[in-house]
Amino acid sequence: MASRHPRQRNGERHRDLRHAVLIAVRRVLRWMVALLVGALASAATAQTVSPAPDRVAVTIYRAPRRAPDQAIDRAWLQGYALITEQRRVTIPAGRTTLRFEGVAAGILPESAIVTGLPHGVREKNLDADLLSPRSLYAGSFGRPVTIRRTIAKRIVEEEAILRSGPDGAAILQTRDGFIAADCAPSQDALVYNRVPPTLAAKLTLSVELDSPAAASVTVTLSYLAWGFDWQANYVATLRPDGQSADLLAWVTLASSDTTSFANAETMVVAGAVKREDSAPNPAWNVPDESLTFRCFAQPIVAAPAMVFAPPPPAPAPAPMEMDVVVTGTRLRRAMVQQEDLGDLKLYRVPDRTTVAALAQKQVALLDRAAVPVSIVYVSTVDSNGDADAPRITLRLRNRTDQGLGVPLPAGPVALFQPRGDTALLIGEGAIADKAVGEEVEAGVAEATQVTIESTNPESGKGWEAYRLTARNANPYPVRFEARFAGEDLPRMARMTETLTRKDGKAVWSVEIPANGSRSFSYRIKDRD
Structure with a gap:
């Protein structure tokens, strides 16, 4: 067998060495990529969503500058509430975004406090970009949609991409070029394939946190929110002797918030609590979420179609609710219970009740018969x-030996006088907060x-x-x-x-x- 030339043997050794080095480099690169992917995966922020509270307490504070004889303005409630929610959540190990859905629309995010998390909170954010025709259109810019045309009772659908913002003409790019919605003899509507990830159907407060291990915990979320108010309403009916009256009082609760708090532990606070800021006027803060397509010079109001279920509309104002049971000739009610809160007075509703969105209701405060009056x-x-x-x-x-002897919160008073089988209104006034003995x-x-x-x-x-x-x-x-x-x-x-x-x-x-x-x-x- 003929021997190889030394130069040939050296070349083969060099090729074998380069091959071994390449294999080693590849192994190192694969190892580094695996480490990088693992690091990126571990650094990725997981999301945990809490859709609603398990328990909730609502404490309503009266509008600080509303006079006792001034009626509650349902269109602009200037009081506020302390909302305290308990939520059971499961958080994974690592960095997590915990999203609290269904918080009050009038939340003051700077007042939010979250307790019960193993290692606290890194940051908190209010995600207030809510789903609406305008925000849905704006969030779908550059995304595929379906334009649905109705021409002489015939519906034609075509794939398109949004190429304009929500103001002015709606410009869409189709396979055949660019078109403007509602500029043809047809009636046009847009069908969206999905909701942009930046939009939410509910107002959401999110917090960023780091957890060394997965855990299931009960978290307490507390915050202040505008858009609430309450007052006492008194009804005094004179007895035939003119020297005494039957006195009935209600606590009237009102909410202009779009979030309902079901089965809530409800309290109201009487007295003047100093706050530096004031309730925002809804006329200044509610954006116009309607959507209008303009065929260049001619405005046409469009109602875009949606292939997903839109959020439910805000409920109509609820009627006043009363927990009243008739027993004989008197009414027995579950009365609110008065407690001291420093120099203030707290009135606790004994049974859990729903503080409904955009609604007003009443619960009984007191019911006293034959109170001496003049x-x-x-x-x-x-x-x-x-x-x-x-x-x-x-x-x-306001004394015990005079039939009362309880702190009386401010509110309007209606005075009736019996006349035959009925009682006629004499007039209406108001009282300020009154302590026992006054x-x-x-x-x-x-x-x-x-x-x-x-x-x-x-x-x-x-x-x-x-x-x-x-x-x-x-x-x-x-x-x-x-x-x-x-x-x-x-x-x-x-x-x-x-x-x-x-x-x-x-x-x-x-x-x-x-x-x-x-x-x-x-x-x-x-x-x-």
């Missing part, structure tokens, strides 16, 4: 001796049978004389009060009646006989 006719007199028309005023003492007073209507006249019979150097004459046209005596500003009392002299003090005012209090009158004269000195 009807007083009250007039205010200014520094010039002018008196305003007397007002029918309901007065009672006097409760509500002016409900301007009197027609009790009047007051003010005259200025004489004057002198540095003084004016006035005479007040109060008249009662009722066939029964009435209690009348004329109230003077407290700062005027030091300048008053030669008074024909003794004045008392009440809430910083000087008061002429007198009983006027049936079909009779009473007078009061005084002088008032000029200001220095």
Whole structure:
């Protein structure tokens, strides 16, 4: 066998060495790629979705600047609520995005607190890009859609790609070129193949977290949200003796939020809680989500078709709900339970209830029979001796021995008087927050049978004389009060009646006989 040349043997050795090196390099590269893929896979953020809370509590705070006699404005609720949700979630190991769906639309994301996670939260985000005709169109830019044309009752479908934004003409690219929707004799609609991943059917709060191991935990999510309000509503019905009344009160809950909180533990807080910001006006914050196609100069409103189920429409305002059981001639209700909350008062609804979206409901606050009351006719007199028309005023003492003795939250009062088999409305007023022991007073209507006249019979150097004459046209005596500003009392002299003090005012209090009158004269000195 002939021996090979040394140069040939060296070439073969070099080829074998290069082959071995290439094999080793390939192995190293495969190993590095596997490590890189594993690292990327481990670094990828998983997603965990919590569609709804397992338990929820709603604590509603009254609009801070709404007066007790000002009605709740359902179109602009300026109170807020503390929402506390408990959710059971399973989180994987590694970096995870935990998405809380179904939070309140009026959420203040900066107030959100998440507890119960093993290693806390890295960051939180509010995903508020909700599904609507406009956002669906805008999110489908550059994506395939189907244009559906109706021509003489015949439907023709064609694949296309969106090539324009939601404002102006809808430009689509088809196999035959570019077209504009609703610019032909046909009626056009768009059919979307899927929802863009950036859109959500529910408002979602998401948090980023790192977990060293998979775990199932109960998470508590708490946050403040605008768009809620509440008030107390009182109904007082005078008894035939005119010296007592049956007092019924409701807690009225209102929500303008588009999220419902079913079977919620519900509470309301009475008192003034200081907040620096105020409720946003819906007219300033609700974007126009309608979609209008314009065939260049001619606007045509389009209702794009969807092949997937759109989110359900917001429910209509719900009627007031009451938990009322008739037993004999009295009504028994599950009353709210009052608790102390620092200087504030918290009223807890004993049974779980649904705080429905865009709705208002009532639950019973108190029901007291034969509470001692008095009807007083009250007039205010200014520094010039002018008196305003007397007002029918309901007065009672918030004490246990007077049939009450509970903190009374602010709200309107309706006063009824029995007439035969029914009760007629006398008038409506309001009370402020009243503590136990305080006097409760509500002016409900301007009197027609009790009047007051003010005259200025004489004057002198540095003084004016006035005479007040109060008249009662009722066939029964009435209690009348004329109230003077407290700062005027030091300048008053030669008074024909003794004045008392009440809430910083000087008061002429007198009983006027049936079909009779009473007078009061005084002088008032000029200001220095």
